[in-house]
Amino acid sequence: MPSDRHIFREGPTPLHRAVFLIGLAVTLLAINYFTDWLDPLRAKALDLVAPLYHVTNIPERLSDWSQENFASREEVLAENQTLRDENLILQARVSTMTSVVAENTRLRQLLNVAELLEARVLIAELVGTPPDSETHRLILDKGQNQEIFVGQPVLDAQGLVGQVVSVGAEYSEVLLISDRGHAVPVQNLRNGVRAIAEGTGDFQRVRLRDIPITMDLAVGDEIVTSGLGDRFPKGYPVGRVSSVRAVEGSPFLEVEIKPDSDLQTTRHMLLLFSGWESRVFGLSRSGR
Amino acid sequence: MGCQGQAGSTMVLPGGKTISLPLYFILVLAACTLYITPIPGASNIRIDAVALLVMYANFYRPGGWPLTLGFCAGLVQDLVAFAPLGQHALGLTLICFFIPWMRDALRMLTPIKQLPIVISLLLFLKFLSSWVTALNLGILPSLDALWAVLLTSAFWPIIVGRFESAPKIRRASV
Numbered sequence: 130m131p132s133d134r135h136i137f138r139e140g141p142t143p144l145h146r147a148v149f150l151i152g153l154a155v156t157l158l159a160i161n162y163f164t165d166w167l168d169p170l171r172a173k174a175l176d177l178v179a180p181l182y183h184v185t186n187i188p189e190r191l192s193d194w195s196q197e198n199f200a201s202r203e204e205v206l207a208e209n210q211t212l213r214d215e216n217l218i219l220q221a222r223v224s225t226m227t228s229v230v231a232e233n234t235r236l237r238q239l240l241n242v243a244e245l246l247e248a249r250v251l252i253a254e255l256v257g258t259p260p261d262s263e264t265h266r267l268i269l270d271k272g273q274n275q276e277i278f279v280g281q282p283v284l285d286a287q288g289l290v291g292q293v294v295s296v297g298a299e300y301s302e303v304l305l306i307s308d309r310g311h312a313v314p315v316q317n318l319r320n321g322v323r324a325i326a327e328g329t330g331d332f333q334r335v336r337l338r339d340i341p342i343t344m345d346l347a348v349g350d351e352i353v354t355s356g357l358g359d360r361f362p363k364g365y366p367v368g369r370v371s372s373v374r375a376v377e378g379s380p381f382l383e384v385e386i387k388p389d390s391d392l393q394t395t396r397h398m399l400l401l402f403s404g405w406e407s408r409v410f411g412l413s414r415s416g417r
Numbered sequence: 418m419g420c421q422g423q424a425g426s427t428m429v430l431p432g433g434k435t436i437s438l439p440l441y442f443i444l445v446l447a448a449c450t451l452y453i454t455p456i457p458g459a460s461n462i463r464i465d466a467v468a469l470l471v472m473y474a475n476f477y478r479p480g481g482w483p484l485t486l487g488f489c490a491g492l493v494q495d496l497v498a499f500a501p502l503g504q505h506a507l508g509l510t511l512i513c514f515f516i517p518w519m520r521d522a523l524r525m526l527t528p529i530k531q532l533p534i535v536i537s538l539l540l541f542l543k544f545l546s547s548w549v550t551a552l553n554l555g556i557l558p559s560l561d562a563l564w565a566v567l568l569t570s571a572f573w574p575i576i577v578g579r580f581e582s583a584p585k586i587r588r589a590s591v
Contacts (some may be wrong), residue, residue: 143484148513154510158549165427167502174496181446181497185454259499260453262461262561266499293497302499330559350572393460415418 135306168295175268175297180255182268249402250284251275256300265305265328265392267291271400272299280360282401288366288389289354290398291315301400305392306367308334314380315367316355320345323355326367329385332392335368337384344382352386364399427486428478435480444470445490449497456568463559465569467494468542471509472535475516476523486504487513501553502544508545512538528574528581535573539566 141149161167243367253269271277273296278369281293283303295302304311305328312327315337322344324337340346350370356363368386376383427441438442448466456462471487474480491506498505516538523531543562 130512143514143517147510150484151507154488154503154507155493158507158552161501161503162553170502172500172501178499181450182453184450189457200498212492257453258455259459260463261498261500261546261550262463262559262565263547268499269536 165361171295172176172297175295175300175302179256179268179270179297179300187331222331240244250399251277252400253283253301253398253400259302263330264310265291265308265330265332266294267303267305267364268303269293269303269396269398270299272297272301274298275400276303277400278400280400282361282365284365284399285390285395285397287391288368289361290390290392290395292360293400303398305332306335306388306390307392312338312355313361313367314355316354317346317370318353319347319353323344323357324352324384326352326386333387335369335386335388337370337382337386340382340384342375342380346370346382346384348373427480427482428474428482430478436478441474441486442489442493444508445493446497448490449494452494453497459564462568463561464572465539465542465565466572467491467505468512469569469572469576471513472538472573472577472591473580475513476520477581479517479520483513483516484510489507501549504546505542505551508542511545512542518559528577531577532570532573536566536570539569552567 139269157167251271256268256270259266259268267290269277269283277293277296279293280295281289281301283292289306291303291305291308291311293301294304306326307330308328309330310328312325315326316323316325324340326335327338329336337352339344349371352367352370354361354363354365354367366389368388370384371387372383372385374383427438428436430436432453448470451466452463454463456464460523467490473492477482480486487509488506491504491509492502494500494505494509495502519534523534543566547562
């Protein structure tokens, strides 16, 4: 019986292996770019990988914990006083707002406009930020088990943060409004002028696209979501106009807004539910 | 092409001991964890510990299947970093392919003198990664990429100095 053993095993050369593996990598990149076949895999990976992000947060959590537990009595009292003051101011504002909301509702009914839906929200905590400095994304600790869906708007106490782009069972991935692949339909609260706000890759700047020179926009104007496109509900604050510049020879203004939300440091966010989620439910991927 | 690694092992340690495949991937996962750990005050800059591990393994402890292991380490890095699948795998496969040509020359140098080659390889990796990002989103890399490369390369002399004995150059006495 002839032996199958060889003294010198022959196999693919390093060049052949390299060509095969490089081809495989390029194929995966092409599949990722042209299709969304790999999205389920990314969603599964989210649940497997997110615990690693928890590990990377341990030093920061320890620091927070030590600050909370070893704060002096004076510091706690001072913080308590500040919170009391803020609470008083907010209560005063809410009492004013109640009458405004009631008046607004009456006017809407008179105008036969659909009532604004009461939004249901879920609080989520930041787990980590992916390391790629060119994209602005976050990992949150809520996923499909908490009914989170792709396209869901994410807010913090100040304004719009971004939208969910991938959902695992227990975690979700959020694309920030400052990411260069993100765009959101907005309008000027002062005069209702509509525009598209797109990310610049800078946490402190979002750009308004294709604004004609004749458009009425001024520094300090509050920009809110317009509700067009059915992705974001109407009226949530996005930011304030920080600069308006006319470029010589261009028919468009260069308008930048500073996001209201603190995109770099915020740790707790609100995931927004309301009546319109059924329309965006099932969208496979956003931000492209 | 320099020394060939042992087939069936990932990294060969002194005394002929080898690192098994599961242990190699635990090391890759540990490197990935370091990669995703934000640096206080500079969250955009990350230490590419996976590239350091793959380069160290290929320069100093070459085992069998270097290209496949580099590719798989890259895929794990892609998954952990939520990057497009293949982004890091492409770069790590390429450097694993080129390292055998420069292995012997690099090992003759002191860790500090190795830095230009190491920085070049890390820059090449970063360039490929940025190229993929540019194709995907039309984004050109920022200066943070350069700082990340410089910070990562600063760890190379520490790793080599800790795990390898320095090459001794003996001068002929007259």
